[in-house]
Amino acid sequence: MNSKLRTRNLKSATPNSQLSPSRGFRAIFLDRDGTICEDVGYLNSIEQILLIPRAAAAIRRLNENGFKTVMVTNQSGVARGFFTETRLQEVHAELTRLLREEGAFLDGVYYCPHYPDEGEEPYRRICDCRKPAPGLLLQAAEDLGLDLPASLMIGDHYSDVECAQRVGAQGILVLTGHGHEALSKKENWPSLPSIIVPDLYEAVRWILFNGVKG
Ligand SMILES: [Mg+2]
Numbered sequence: 001m002n003s004k005l006r007t008r009n010l011k012s013a014t015p016n017s018q019l020s021p022s023r024g025f026r027a028i029f030l031d032r033d034g035t036i037c038e039d040v041g042y043l044n045s046i047e048q049i050l051l052i053p054r055a056a057a058a059i060r061r062l063n064e065n066g067f068k069t070v071m072v073t074n075q076s077g078v079a080r081g082f083f084t085e086t087r088l089q090e091v092h093a094e095l096t097r098l099l100r101e102e103g104a105f106l107d108g109v110y111y112c113p114h115y116p117d118e119g120e121e122p123y124r125r126i127c128d129c130r131k132p133a134p135g136l137l138l139q140a141a142e143d144l145g146l147d148l149p150a151s152l153m154i155g156d157h158y159s160d161v162e163c164a165q166r167v168g169a170q171g172i173l174v175l176t177g178h179g180h181e182a183l184s185k186k187e188n189w190p191s192l193p194s195i196i197v198p199d200l201y202e203a204v205r206w207i208l209f210n211g212v213k214g
């Protein structure tokens, strides 16, 4: 009786939820620059934010299918003194507002402001969160209750793919942003992405239609 009741409550609370009761939610981790928005190089004002075509639609489809959507981004511009952490947060507030205007929601935003050998303390340091280090994914998993081996990361650098694979998730490379440049160094990759696709929208289409393990 009790377990039936719990199941019913769970379903009504989270329709289409990608939740395994024992393991957590499936998440799609999304790189920011070159994946969700155009990579303009150390973007430091809200006027520079330009969404990549169909990126918002892609995120909306993930929302509709019950995935947790988590943006994970290296922002060493903070350590390098190109912009403050406050400015970075303003940029993220505007980016999430632009996405919301198109019905797309991010469940979490995580960034690494560090850099190992430039800038000032406390940002100048070897950290565990600069991708491909897995710190941001691990933190999000703890905060949001994520099932990492059932999750995927989408990005335009090989470090995004590597970051995913370090936590047992799948990595997808997109050819927007620096994707073509990444692909040209393919002979150096220690392992392959699960798939290489033109952009975020196609990555999401692949996730939804190709029976990715749950
Ligand atoms: Mg990128």
Ligand SMILES: [Zn+2]
Pocket: 112, 113, 114, 127, 128, 129, 130
């Ligand atoms: Zn860091």
